[in-house]
Amino acid sequence: MKLAFKFALLAVFCLFVTSSCKKEIDYHPEWDLSTMSGKIDGNLLQCTFASAQFYTLDKKTTIQIIGNKDLKGFGLTIDDFKGIGTYKVVDNNIATYMEGPAGLQDAYYGTSAGIIKVTSYLADKYIKGTFEFKGENIAALASKTITEGQFSISLVPVKLPETNNSTNNLSAKIDGTKIGFTGEASSITSPLGKLLTITTINGDKRLILSVIGYKGLGTYDLANDGTGVYMKDQGPTGSFAAVSGTLVITSEAGNKLKGTFAFKAPNEDGTINTSVDVTEGTFDLPFTKL
Template sequence: MSGKIDGVLLNCPIASAQTYNLGANTTLQIIGNKGQSGFSLVINDFKGVGTYKIADGNAAVYLLAGLPQTDSYMATTIGTITITSYAEQKMITGTFEFKGQNLAGTETKTITEGQFKISLVPVKLPETNSSTNNLNVKVDGVAIGFTGEAISVNVPIIGNSLSILAVNGEKRIVLGILGYKGVGTYVLPVDGIGAYMKDQTPSGSFSSENGTVKITSETNGRLKGTFEFKAPNEDSTIKTAVTVTEGTFDLPLRKG
């Protein structure tokens, strides 16, 4: 996946595409990364080959660096995503262009000559149970260890936010808190979100409908706490859910 940002080429060696069934519609998400930079494209009523306008409720984002709240340039009206070929569970190709505005200001960037060719064949990633695990949890009673980090940023108007991402093979734990104020208890989904991804398939993601995140310590560049939540499948046609309990973390904390 690649594209030019104000004429400067960004080639993303890591790219993925997934479809999700949300009600009667199919949503397509395409992500490409090079380090902390990359592109994210979303088509909210995906019907295969064709051209989709950003102005029709779709989305395109260019991420300059690793802080989504300050380094993101999102298109809301100007741009298109074109799917030139699509073979389910095999391959998707296409092009894109858009004009994105910084989420924390008025600066804009123009994305041109965007293109992608992405395999849709699932790739299995190895699971780990190593000494690097710094987030531990039980999912439906099964203990799993993850390795991750926490990022806290202050954004004008939005205020403080906290993001936690932890990984084990294809599995992910994501916690996010808006209006973050340090040590304390935050209620999901009122104060933020919790998510568990058992794999990278369209039906493998679960988002919290209730739960809590408790921050017990924020000192010396470390963040400690506990969490729990119940999460139904993000695919509303699948009536499954997971229960996440006994979550604990002791993570490096990066402030932006």
């Protein structure tokens, strides 16, 4: 269940990242080659942004399909993807509907009742299919029924432009090379306690930090209290997750969050014996309390 929860959190992070990408980079309309939609208790949500991401974990291919319109959206995770077929929403196959700005409090998770059907797939070209599930909100003790879900996602790689120094508000050395990122921080109250998320982007690169049980200024263990993720690209073997490291919050004032971080992260594909050292991380980010 730890792996399932990790991907559920990453799905939530990605919804926030993709919803803010158009504000942070020079976005081009021709990138909108992907679509995703579904009905929530009969009401149609047509996403304005949709994408898919592959990961290789424990010799299995995992895919996340994500679509959103503003702060509402869908997230689908297939843990052991094998191409065209029907996947039950159970165990590590997860379907999520995000209702609004309160993060996990507005998340409806389907983990035992639902189906994701991949009807068409060609590697590095496209993936298409349908989905339906019943989502449960453990905070509100409520449920929603998602029907007539469908997705058509382009898998053709798109090179995102890198951010420039004028917008970067987080930096770190990745194996000794300094890289700048642009992003934001937010904290939300969840059933597991206060959740701090830091999401940043630079072209195809991502750097994500999170802490569960956030209590303000102090030092947090990224391996036990949260996670640190560096993505060197959007390929299936481009993600590295922290096995050790710390996040230090030094200031939380005036809608700004400041601090430092460092972590060591092996490749999430266990068959690849590579890792990255993230050192001298610093940030001065816009901070929102939801």
